[in-house]
Amino acid sequence: MADAAKYDVSCSSSGSQRANTNKGIGDASGMGICHSYTEDGRCVSLLKILLTNHCIFDCAYCVTRKSNDIKRAAFKVQEVVDLTINFYRRNYIEGLFLSSGIFKSADFTMERLVAVAKKLRKEENFNGYIHLKSIPGASDELMREAGLYADRLSVNIEIPTEAGLKKLAPDKKREDFIKPMIKVKNEIIQYKAEKKIIKSTPKFAPAGQSTQMIIGASGENDFQIMQTSNHFYKSYNLKRVYYSGYVPISYDNRLPQIGSAVPMLRENRLYQTDWLMRFYGFDVSEILNEQHQHLDLDIDPKLGWALRNLHEFPVDVNTADQRMLSRIPGLGMKSVYKIINARRFRRLNWEHLKKIGVALNRAQYFMVCESNQFEKRDLTPEKIKGLILQNSTSKYQKTLSNQLSLFG
């Protein structure tokens, strides 16, 4: 059953504030922990399983689709509970990520998911992390109950655009995904308001909600994907949007064929953009807009933005504000923090910056510091890009050179 659930990307086990009570088992009050890693490099922190792989839907991109000829099975509620507790006691996992195919109806399935979470919390006194999948179309009462036991809820919207969804998952409607999301959002807002007045208000999905989109299954461009994602962050207060490069699993001619490569590099660029939006103070329209609908594959999105906006540079690291520092290519937020602290004591030069951990290979073209050595030539964006690429090795070199030979 884990075989199908592996395509769910969320592995987050952090952000919840559930501490151990009454000497029970488990504690989800700190940061998340990845207990192991699969050979494809993804983290294993939750026991990710499907309650069943029976499904009444026939979504082209999914391994458990109705028309797929696979063996069907289902867990009993108690089996999932025992497995979770015993894995947790051995420190294999941080908690449970429970999803399911849809048997009979949405409510029938959701009820079972909630039953597992309830049993873990009430009977086993389990305080570890629980992530439940909200089944599209489940009733408001069930969603409310789910939020009382789970740390995080998620609905996967899977396909970034409505047109794509119609093509690949004709049985599903966008509203069905949105409805539980709105319900959970409102409940969280209500919980936070009540919490201010009554301290003992029971927690409601303390780690918030998230969603996931498949990349490269239905032809959307990066601009559309990030617009959708931005909309979800803003309108539904999501904690995370995950992007999942489509792994070909079917001969359906609406989809990329089996054997075609997983778009891992593109996935990586989308995550980088997501980070720029959430932590670096970028607006999505600065990186992707009508004129610029695709992310560069050969350079990261921040460098891409900087090259299009050379008039904003060079930045003086000894005087610039945090907003501008975080926009310099090659500077992460950790370096920004160190620079802001260190420059209170002395003016920083290249040597200091190098020791702090700034990637000077990229950053040197965009900054000045306490030194009379800096890039004085008036370089064009193409020239800078060329110089940077010349002096760097990408782990995606192979992918990139393949693509270049296609077009070149």
Added chain:
Amino acid sequence: MTAKNLIYDGTFDGFLSVVFYVFEHKLKTVTIQNESTVQQGLFSVNETIPVDETKANRVWNGIKSKCSTQSRYQLYYAFLSEQIGVEDLLLDYIQYVFSQSKKVDKDYSHPSILKIAQIAKYVGREKHRMEAFVRFKLTQDDIYFANIEPDFNVLPLIEKHFKNRYADQKWVIYDIKRNYGLFYDLEKVELINMDFPENFNFTKTDDAFFASQEFEFQKLWQDYFKATNIESRKNMKLHIRHIPKRYWKYLSEKQPN
């Protein structure tokens, strides 16, 4: 003036007592060494400094007035790294923050401060790894047992985490490199030393010691681990960066079956 080589007992209080001694006698050229790893210098005089809790506390309170909580953690973390020469680096750090009237513990352009921050980061990473890579095995006496071999002495740092998390089961985490462990008896955590039978294999699960259901769950875990892998995205380089090979021998999912 001859250089002095000050020797302490290896504890944090012992180290702070040495720092007190250095300030008290206004010593200029000193090195500090743990008694278990003393090396004789050519031109230096050895002197053993006894632990003095009052003096250690005075130094620590001084550090409190000069450093943020985060920096104090970094000092302690770096101390636990047990790296050769880390005591001298810590002394330099402490002398620097004491010599300035302003708070300078965030001055990352000072070499010792940056270095300590970096070492503390390594130790923090190792602590986090141990919180992740401890694999408990249920013994026949109903105790969850795990052995570890961390690069740094992180047992004192992970005690709280495991105590909060596994409050309703007895457990032991044993550092076989430093030969001591933590034992939680449902009430409190104690430091213990254990003698293992000569043929005891730390990587195996011997049915003479471990409960029978242990094998079942290890098998389920191994199957789960295999099933979660997506073959078409295989990336061993990334995998090994996440779990360096030196940790594999005690991970149940990495055992051949």
